[in-house]
Amino acid sequence: MNTISAENQLDGVIRAVHSGAVNDEIEIVLRGGQPVAVTVTRASTTAMQLVAGKRVTALLPANQIILSARQGTEFSADNQLTGVVSARRDGAVSCEIDVQVGDGLTLTAMLTEGSAGEMALSEGVFVNAWFNAANMILFCAE
DSSP states (O other): OOOOOOSEEEEEEEEEEEEOSSEEEEEEEETTSOEEEEEEEHHHHHHTTOOTTOEEEEEEOGGGOEEEOSTTOOOSOSEEEEEEEEEEEEOSSEEEEEEEEETTEEEEEEEEHHHHHHTTOOTTOEEEEEEOGGGOEEEOOO
């Protein structure tokens, strides 16, 4: 049995593959209908036979997610999901924040205690979660 340290394992289906000279952007639709983009090398697209309709899992480490509790805030990230904080686990320096983004899908983000405190992140707070396509890893079992 294989295990993976990436806290966020997002199951979905490829909607489209946009080929570039070196990298390809893979559009995925998650089980809740949310679109997510993942960047992979052209070689990976070929080796993994990534085509529309194929089931994949996008892996995203918790420390690659940016959270904001302010509505209307913009970041230069490829992906944005909106949800509500469902749990907070505090440590000495950092904390983990779980964000329910719909249809049973939860993202886990890692923030400093200071940042989480400044945003007053607690259960029930609405947040935006941003992350870049290049910070994700694509996995397929087939």
